[in-house]
Structure formats: structure tokens, C-alpha cells
Amino acid sequence: MTILHRDDADHIATLTMDAPERLNALSHAMLAALQANLDAIKDDASVRAVILRGTGKAFCAGHDLKEMQSGRQSEDAGAAYFADLFDRCATMMQTIQSIPQPVIAQVHGIATAAGCQLVATCDLAIADDTTRFGVNGVNIGLFCSTPMVALTRNIHRKAAFEMLTTGKFLTASEAADLGLINRAVPADALADETRALAATIAGKLPAAVKTGKSAFYEQAAMTTAEAYAYTGDVMVQNMLRDDTNEGISAFLDKRKPNWD
Known part of the structure; x- marks a missing residue:
């Protein structure tokens, strides 16, 4: 099953995360697919803008916790596994900002933990006005340290620290006010608004x-x-x-x- 689809039209590449049953979690397979597609897009002169979106109820719910728990079975209790996972995720996030084409997150549902990190990492973001954002790992005993890197480079420090230490969620309106996203729009306008922004960028030199x-x-x-x-x-x-x-x-x- 393909968990990431790429569709190109009018100089815009649309990457669609398609693992709705796992809320488009950043599993090993999803990270690998994102990295491979971003690497390919980097050298594709026909692409001038990128849209990143998800299917189902969520944009992205962060890392795949079930997959992470399975990594504990090794002799080192998962130390090497976790280090590799977070390293590959960091590489993918940095690739988003290093490729020449602007990447726009088209966000709906929820964007939590590493999913919120993904929104913060993208160059631009437009969200459905019912979307909720959180770095809520603290609620299960895992402080969102790597998502914190992108988050603190997008919003005010005190707001970020409150989110990180309390698990508090932001509404789309709050996310826009704090600078996590560019704007929030009605659900039925989300795709068109995101596409229009991508088309505007694609029309520049x-x-x-x-x-x-x-x-x-x-x-x-x-x-x-x-x-x-x-x-x-x-x-x-x-x-x-x-x-x-x-x-x-x-x-x-x-x-x-x-x-x-």
C-alpha cells in the first residue's frame, strides 16, 4: 500500500500522506517516503511550490507510538532505535527548509507532537479553522523536545513553553495569532486557498x-x-x-x- 502520493500540476507538487488509520503518523515508512519525495523534488526544476497534506481525520498525529513501543524489544531497550528515528525525522524536517521550493502545509483535523513540528517546519501553512495544534507528549510522559525546536522558532517562547509543559492545544485562530500558521480558513475553502497560495508562488521567477x-x-x-x-x-x-x-x-x- 502506498502511504504517500505525489501529484504534479501547474508547477505544483502535492504530497498527500495517506495512512488515515494511523492519523498519518510519522512512521518509518512515512518518514522514508517523505524524505525520498523531497529529495526528488529538490532537483526537479519543473516544480516551483509544494503542498503537503493528509487524508482522513488528521493532518498528522506525530510519531507512530505503537511502532516506537516495538522498538523497546532490543537489548539496549531501544536506545539505538530511538536515536535513529529522531535523527531521520530531523533530517526530513531540515530537508523541507533546504529544498529550493517553498513548502505549504495544508492542515486539518489535528496536528500534534511531531505533526505540529511538521507544520512549524513548513515554510507556510494554511489550516481549516477547526484544526487543533498541540505538542502534548508531556501528557504521556514524553516531553516534545525535538518538536520544540521548530515550535520555538515560530511562536513566542512563553506560549511554546506553556504548550510543551501543559499539553495545551491551540485553536486554529490562536495558531494564526501566534504565527504557527499563516491563516485559518473555512474547511470548504482550505484546498482552494492553499492551491491559490502555491499558484501565486509558482508564478514568480x-x-x-x-x-x-x-x-x-x-x-x-x-x-x-x-x-x-x-x-x-x-x-x-x-x-x-x-x-x-x-x-x-x-x-x-x-x-x-x-x-x-
Whole structure:
């Protein structure tokens, strides 16, 4: 059974997690499928934006707890198994931000633990307005330490710490207010809103978006002075591109750029 489907149209790749009976949990198979597809998309020049969504009642409920419990059967009580699991999950999350195409999470139902981490990791996110978000591992004795990495880079520290230590869930409206998602929309508008955002991005100069996404994450880890020096160099290189020259000339001439 295929648990992840890829569909391409109009320069947009849609990745659909399809394990509804496990709430699209990040099992070994799901992590491997996501990693393989993201790796393939990275070098696919025909793809300019990516939508990540899930089937069934949930976007993603986090790691597969039943699978994790089975990992305890080894002689080391699962130490090596768990280390490998969290390492592969971290690699997949970082791949989302390292590929040149913006990745948009289309979220519904619930996004919990590593599923909330997945939303926080995606470059953009739009949610059904009934969606709930949580890093609630503390409720079962497992502090969401790896999801915390993405969460604390998206929302206010105190809000994140409250979620992590109490298991509190956010509504979609609260998630939007805190910056975890871009916006919440009615369920019947979710697919169209997400697609429209992806189409807008896909209509921009791919080289400019690629340059900008990389620079966005690089400068965020720098001091202000370092960031200005770095992004100044990035803009110089961007300005020297022929297709950027064409885009600016077209704007001044009041015509559409010829980027084909």
C-alpha cells in the first residue's frame, strides 16, 4: 500500500500522506517516503511550490507510538532505535527548509507532537479553522523536545513553553495569532486557498524564490550586521541575473516579463 502520493500540476507538487488509520503518523515508512519525495523534488526544476497534506481525520498525529513501543524489544531497550528515528525525522524536517521550493502545509483535523513540528517546519501553512495544534507528549510522559525546536522558532517562547509543559492545544485562530500558521480558513475553502497560495508562488521567477528561501533561513541565524552583509551579497548576485534584468525592465515598460 502506498502511504504517500505525489501529484504534479501547474508547477505544483502535492504530497498527500495517506495512512488515515494511523492519523498519518510519522512512521518509518512515512518518514522514508517523505524524505525520498523531497529529495526528488529538490532537483526537479519543473516544480516551483509544494503542498503537503493528509487524508482522513488528521493532518498528522506525530510519531507512530505503537511502532516506537516495538522498538523497546532490543537489548539496549531501544536506545539505538530511538536515536535513529529522531535523527531521520530531523533530517526530513531540515530537508523541507533546504529544498529550493517553498513548502505549504495544508492542515486539518489535528496536528500534534511531531505533526505540529511538521507544520512549524513548513515554510507556510494554511489550516481549516477547526484544526487543533498541540505538542502534548508531556501528557504521556514524553516531553516534545525535538518538536520544540521548530515550535520555538515560530511562536513566542512563553506560549511554546506553556504548550510543551501543559499539553495545551491551540485553536486554529490562536495558531494564526501566534504565527504557527499563516491563516485559518473555512474547511470548504482550505484546498482552494492553499492551491491559490502555491499558484501565486509558482508564478514568480523560480531563481528568485530559490535564492530568497535559502537566504531567509541563512540570515535568521546571523547577527543583524552579519545578516545585512550576507543579504547584500545575495541581492548583488540576484541583480546580476539576466532574468532579473528582464523582470525589472518589464515592470518599467509596463509589460509582463518574458521568463520562458
